[in-house]
Amino acid sequence: MEDIAHQIVERAVKLGAQDAVADVVTNRSYQIRFARNEPVISNAWRESTAWVFLVVNRRVLLSDIKDLSKVGPAVERLVKIAKTSQENPEYGGIARGPFRYARTRPDPKVIALDDGADHVEAAIHGALEEGAKECAGSFWKYDERHHLVSSNGVNAEDHRASLYLSIRAMLALESSGHGIACGTKLSQFKPEAAGRKAGRVAALSKDPKPGKPGRYTVVLDPLIFGSVTDNAVGRLSAWVVAAGLSPFGKKIGKRIASPALTLMEDGSADSIGRRKFDAEGVPTRRNVVVRRGILKTYLHNTSTAKRFKAKTTGNAGLVSPEPHAVFVEPGDWTKDEIFSEVKDGLWLTNTWYTRYQSYVTGDFSTIPRDGIFHIRKGEVVEAWKDIRVTDNLIRLLQNVVALSDKTEQMMWWGEVSIPNFVPYALAKDVGITRSAE
């Protein structure tokens, strides 16, 4: 695969490209989907793709070559198309290598795992033991090899492998809980614990009552707080800001969150999103994006960094910079102290379908799913259903008043798009609405 990456870049440069990057990816991932407490399908992939980026006289072209036996003619065609395209005056180049990379290797036990059935059964067993009746979810073994070469001296390789399990446990249609297990090492991977968490929340949410609208103090479970932080950091991509899709435009140096909140983006730390380098080959690193509530930086590739008079943060995306993993600095409250602080409020465990009325103002709503609980004096007094969080992203971030002292790695279908390491959070004055009769 190294040869193919070199061939693509060398050919592109020879044909007139000033900048070229080829990332040849071999995917051997494997998945079991399950529902109604048993597998519904198992999936396996044998794919090799060359992701190609090339620039001819500021004309930027992206492609993926699937037939790796014919990369020469494919590159010729791409360069020809690029030459007929238009200049992008905002294009600012790619990073100049070579770079030194961390020497991380995947866990051989993860690589060797060829059957996830025991993990699926452990998760389901855990949920059923806690009182759930029906479980659904996915087990994943992610296994990808990257070989990235650029015309600016990058020659890098990375073998990324991890395990992931998502389980939703249901007692009934409106009584459910969700659990996540993930890790880069087999020893970190705890599917039964994820099942037990999902099952406990499902059992606790038995016979939910229609919720009441208002403004509440809310305990955000890591899964839903992960959705909040995923939304926030995703909208710190400089490209997203420039496209009018972010409430964080012109807010560098300003308060966008509570002093309790420090957010870091880090592709280099251990997570199931860990990678040695970004799409330009720049080594990933820890970026403090929000320090004690103050916005410190957007996420950049070389091109956006030039436009914003900043430095790349190692977050290319060749068009749009993107976060790799989010880390919330834990607070100094125990989880029990956070719950005890709530005199009359809610505990939300998960959400989905977050949508914005205005990306610029940050006005949004999202629909809690799975366990929704009314809390009085720190204790769950009732399960609720059918409510919606209707608020503003910056306002919500500013209303976070406490964080628990431990974080958990969360990633989930649609809502938490990359790993987010998040604690329990306590937010005051959160807007809750519900459907009218």
Added chain:
Amino acid sequence: MPDLDLTEFAVDAAMKKGAAYAEARYEHQNAEQFIVKNGVLDALYVGEDQGIGIRVLVKGSLGFAATNLLTKSDVKAAVGDAISIARASRRKTPIRFAQEDAIVADWSVPEKKPLADVPVDEKIAELQGVDKELLGLGYKIAARYFQLSNNRIEKDFANSEGSRIRSYSPRLRVFYFLTLVNDGDVEQTHRNYGWSGGWEGIREWDLTNRVLEEARSMQTSLVQGKKSPEGKMDLVVGPQVAGIASHESCGHPTEADRVLGREASQAGKSFITPESIGTRVGSDLVNVVDDPTLEHAIAYYMYDDEGVRARRRYLYKEGKVHEFLHNRETASALRTRSNAASRAVNYNVEAIVRMANTFVEPKDHSLEELLEDVRFGVYMKSFMEWNIDDKRYNAKYAGRESYLVEDGEIKHPVRNTVIELTTPTFWSAVDAVGKDLEFEAGFCGKSDPGQALDASMGGPSMRLRNVYLR
């Protein structure tokens, strides 16, 4: 182009290895996509994707494997993967498929002006022309984002029951997103148009005029818009709102895989159960249809990805749950026949139950007739924010272009009108349905790995009586 007999080769190999049923789907997709952001071509994507996916049923368990390595030995290895992971499954309840006839067919969508014949610079110039006209309005537009994609999809499907279906489907799509500002106030919009066919689709949309009309309404809303009234009142919704409601609170809850719990951990379940056929969810006037056979709709197809002949499906008929969307697996589980709703976004993912082109069936009212009978209410022509819970019962649509209506007349724009109603409350309030059927395209998300699939949604204007707005 590889040896197209790979599909039959894969099916034969799977059957020899012990599959009770096998199918192979080869796909070859040529795609172009680009973004014009604030007038500048951001990047051009040109891709040629191909590969084969093999799905097998072994002792009642499903295995699926995909590869883009298209030699016979690689395909044979993928077949081996599918067989071995199906065999390793610990499923206790055997999966069965509803009976279907073997089909041998070759179908394609005609292109008056083939997408492949139009140079990409002409396509870029088209969007930049729209952008230039937009700038000519003289409004303060903080961000202008246009995206065009076209995709030419060739498929070759074979299964162990003797089906062999080849198809060619060209698709064109434009998405745009605008941000207008005025005196520190902001209004945003997104619209999405899709077409099955050639480049002639761009003229069918009348894109420039639509974009200009949208921008003018945004400016009017910013300058003249007032607070939307709160309370119970009449509501007239435009085709875009009728379309999203048909998709979210009718199409999704009638997907049989969702009803049966297969999507529970991802896109969710449904307030509708297998016993809900015939249950009332709306007024007698409500007919919601899903139809893959609408010519030039972006989700047009003649046979689905299990080789079943497509047809129109009435999901809600005269206000009652009428029919679910089925693939062969869900049809067998509910003792019926597939109605050809099985689709995959590409070769490398399994086909699952999906909507195609979902819409409220039009009736005979003009918009003027719908409005003239409203003493006090809101006309919500389009929306910006929307969402719905995962059982598809509690939906929210927040207005983009909306107006106060008094004594049958449109008075002035109102800002951010919110409909937050249950599915039966929304559909039961419909007391008149218009004839101005329109569609927009969307990406419908489902499954794991996620499949954002071409869909369209539409409807005519509709009047709802005495619903709570804020």
